[in-house]
Amino acid sequence: MSVVKLSDKVSVSASDVQEAAGHLGIAVPETDLEAYRVLLSSLDDCAETIRAEDDYLPHLDLERFPRVNIHKPTQNDYNAWAYKVQIQSTAPEDMAGVLAGRTIAVKDNVNIAGVPSLLGTDVLSTPYVPKYDATIVTRMLQAGASIEGKSACENFSISPHSFTNAQANVLHPMAPGYSIGGSSSGSAALLCADKIDLAIGGDQGGSIRLPASFGGIVGFKPTWGLVPYTGIASLTALVDHTGPMTKNVLDNALLLTVLAGRDGLDDRQIDAPAHGAFDYYKDLLAFQGNPKESVKGMRIAILRESMQVEGLDPRVHDKIKHAASLFSTLGAEVTEVSIPMHKLGPIIWTVANRQGISEQALRAQNPVRFGVHDVEMNQELFTWTQEKFEKLQLHNPSATNSLLGGEYLKHQHPGMTDKAINLSRKLKDTYESVLKEQKIDLLIAPCTPTISIYGPDLHDSIMTKMNKAIGITQNTAPFNVSGHPALCLPIGMLGIIEREKDSHIKLPIGMQIVGGLWQEAKVLRAAYAWEKSYNWRDM
Numbered sequence: 156m157s158v159v160k161l162s163d164k165v166s167v168s169a170s171d172v173q174e175a176a177g178h179l180g181i182a183v184p185e186t187d188l189e190a191y192r193v194l195l196s197s198l199d200d201c202a203e204t205i206r207a208e209d210d211y212l213p214h215l216d217l218e219r220f221p222r223v224n225i226h227k228p229t230q231n232d233y234n235a236w237a238y239k240v241q242i243q244s245t246a247p248e249d250m251a252g253v254l255a256g257r258t259i260a261v262k263d264n265v266n267i268a269g270v271p272s273l274l275g276t277d278v279l280s281t282p283y284v285p286k287y288d289a290t291i292v293t294r295m296l297q298a299g300a301s302i303e304g305k306s307a308c309e310n311f312s313i314s315p316h317s318f319t320n321a322q323a324n325v326l327h328p329m330a331p332g333y334s335i336g337g338s339s340s341g342s343a344a345l346l347c348a349d350k351i352d353l354a355i356g357g358d359q360g361g362s363i364r365l366p367a368s369f370g371g372i373v374g375f376k377p378t379w380g381l382v383p384y385t386g387i388a389s390l391t392a393l394v395d396h397t398g399p400m401t402k403n404v405l406d407n408a409l410l411l412t413v414l415a416g417r418d419g420l421d422d423r424q425i426d427a428p429a430h431g432a433f434d435y436y437k438d439l440l441a442f443q444g445n446p447k448e449s450v451k452g453m454r455i456a457i458l459r460e461s462m463q464v465e466g467l468d469p470r471v472h473d474k475i476k477h478a479a480s481l482f483s484t485l486g487a488e489v490t491e492v493s494i495p496m497h498k499l500g501p502i503i504w505t506v507a508n509r510q511g512i513s514e515q516a517l518r519a520q521n522p523v524r525f526g527v528h529d530v531e532m533n534q535e536l537f538t539w540t541q542e543k544f545e546k547l548q549l550h551n552p553s554a555t556n557s558l559l560g561g562e563y564l565k566h567q568h569p570g571m572t573d574k575a576i577n578l579s580r581k582l583k584d585t586y587e588s589v590l591k592e593q594k595i596d597l598l599i600a601p602c603t604p605t606i607s608i609y610g611p612d613l614h615d616s617i618m619t620k621m622n623k624a625i626g627i628t629q630n631t632a633p634f635n636v637s638g639h640p641a642l643c644l645p646i647g648m649l650g651i652i653e654r655e656k657d658s659h660i661k662l663p664i665g666m667q668i669v670g671g672l673w674q675e676a677k678v679l680r681a682a683y684a685w686e687k688s689y690n691w692r693d694m
Contacts, residue, residue: 156171162196166367176587193311205224210530212287213266213385213420216245219246220288220296222269228304233335234323235344237263237273244296252299252412253436260306260345260354263396264291266386266529267305267672273311275338277321277550278543283532288420289386289396294430295507303351306341310551311516312357312390314639315365315627316621318610319551327369330651331658333607334623336366342400343370353410355398358503361602361631363398364399364643368602370692371645373407373682374400379638382411382428383418385527391511392423393576394504403689404644404683408435412673413560422525428673438676439683446457446687449680451486453596455479458669460497464629468605470649471664474694478646478666478685479599485684492595496585501632503582506564507575507636513561517554552617585671586637588672599632601645602665606677609653628667634669641669642684647694663691 172191176183183191215434225239231683263273266289271282281399288296295302310319317325317340325340327333330347335344343366346354354365358376376396384395399410416430440448457479462472482487514520519533539558541579549554564572589595604626611620643665651657670678 158194158197159201161193162200163171165192165196165197166199167192167195183364196494202334211284213285213290213527217268219249220244220286220293222267224454225270231323232350233326233328233344233348234258234320235307235348235350237305237307237322237339237341238276239268240267240270240302241304242267242296242298247297247518248677249297252297253409254295254353256298257300257352258303258654259295259300260303260342260351260375261292262339262357263305263308264312264357264388264396265292265305267292267302267354270305272305272388272532273307273322275308275320275322276547278546279362280415281410283529283535285386285529287386287527292386294413296338300420306339306345306354308357308548309338309362311316311554312338312359312362312388312558313512313516313554314551315624316359316495316608316610317344317366318623318682319394319553321546321550324610327607327662329371330607330657332370333609333662335607336369336603339374339400343367343372343374344371345421346372346400346402349402352402353406356398357387358396358398358635359394359508359534360635363396363400364602364631364641364665364667365627365647367400367643369607369663371663371665372400372402373404373642373644374398375407375411375642375675376634376640377411377415377675377680378564378640379422380423380425381416381640381673381675382414383416383421384423385418386531388516388529389521390516392509392515393511394508394581398636404679404686405439406435407642408439408679408683411679412436415675420526433676435676435679441678442680442683447485447686448475449685450482453482453487453681454480454490454594455487455597455679456490456492456595457595458497458598458600460489460495461630463533464498464601464604464626464630465669466604466626466650467601471606473605474647474649474664475601475666481689482681484687485688487681490595492589492598494589496582496586497633499578500582501577501629504628504632504636506571507579509557509563509588510565513559518560544605548617549613552620556621569601582633583639585639586639587671593688596670596677598669600667600669602631602667603627604629606649606651606662606664609657630667640675640678641667642678642682643667644685645689645691646685646689
């Protein structure tokens with residue numbers, strides 16, 4: 156790599172050179188120090204020139220999309236709001252859009268200009284306040300939506316349960332003290348409690364589908380890259396997904412229609428269709444008169460290995476099997492299929508993403524991604540202190556385990572992250588080949604192995620807290636690394652058996668419907684037929 160020009164002033168000391176070398180585990184020979192002082196000083200000049208330039212962010216139209224009454228709520232609905240704000244378009248063409256009159260909660264890892272992003276944590280010295288809107292925020296406002304605020308999420312979005320938010324645990328509206336699921340916990344709680352019409356979630360290992368299962372709502376993780384991730388805090392680009400969380404399938408299709416398609420900024424979207432290319436909502440409306448027709452003739456297969464995961468409640472097994480069998484009464488063929496590699500999926504997910512979560516999400520070391528970068532947030536996360544680590548560990552040892560695990564994996568098992576990423580392509584290709592070769596339209600799998608569980612105390616041990624999370628993503632994480640669309644649909648209720656005093660309470664359980672890549676319409680059609688034909692609350 157060439158040097159643009161040498162600096163007029165040597166600004167780098169010999170100790171600066173050796174410090175940089177030390178991070179690489181090497182030392183520069185004394186005889187070469189002066190040369191590197193001069194060469195690195197030119198890099199100082201380049202960095203200062205960039206610092207003086209204005210940042211280049213997506214356009215923000217505050218006249219068209221004004222923000223009103225930004226505030227942190229004092230009276231909270233199940234601790235589900237991170238920040239409140241009122242945003243609605245002033246443009247007549249937007250006010251007549253397909254989301255006109257619909258209220259929306261946006262997960263707190265999604266940028267809304269002028270509204271703090273807490274990210275569920277207390278390790279930031281000051282909350283990050285974005286200067287631009289995420290693409291999906293602009294699209295919803297252009298469709299006429301009324302954004303009511305940012306829904307609370309789990310600490311750095313690294314938890315399958317709702318016990319890690321540093322401001323307050325998000326509560327389950329049907330059973331306070333129990334998990335509503337994570338990391339899109341606030342969105343699920345607001346929908347479950349009927350406080351909002353629609354919501355946005357994020358899903359890197361199941362974080363839309365897990366709270367959908369626990370909360371009795373519909374949560375859809377679309378095909379990787381279908382919905383732009385521009386302006387949303389990342390865990391790792393390999394598994395970043397954002398998508399709709401709703402109270403029913405038709406609303407889910409409507410919101411997905413608004414969100415989906417390329418934005419020209421997100422480099423995850425290389426294979427994605429253009430914005431507006433698909434109308435999932437209109438497709439379902441065609442079946443309103445006879446929803447069974449939407450699934451008639453499909454071949455739907457229960458994924459055998461998903462029914463064998465460790466810790467699966469036998470009652471959940473039976474509920475899923477029964478719910479899947481009901482597709483046959485709707486005109487579909489129901490069968491079973493074996494995909495042994497499914498069991499390897501959670502391990503692939505772990506190794507492929509642990510280093511990325513440690514470096515990209517928690518330490519903002521993300522220099523090779525194209526698109527829009529959040530500079531201030533990345534500067535804040537660059538430096539970790541003992542105080543930050545201990546704050547994070549108190550609320551979310553899953554996150555500190557990821558922080559340490561990424562470093563451990565990188566140094567103790569070099570190259571394994573790369574191999575796991577390669578194997579994620581194999582997993583994707585394996586699912587695709589089975590679907591095509593056996594002429595299967597959709598796969599069925601449990602979403603969570605159990606209904607919601609009771610939460611730990613803040614000062615419980617690390618292992619007590621971690622044991623609550625172990626195994627919950629066995630059937631969700633594989634479809635994150637493979638990129639396949641997966642929807643969680645509520646299909647029944649089960650009584651609490653974890654605590655005898657709560658045995659009178661019944662909580663929801665969800666079924667995953669998984670399609671081939673870019674087959675969102677097919678997934679939604681099956682979910683719509685089932686939802687319209689059966690009342691899950693009575694099952």
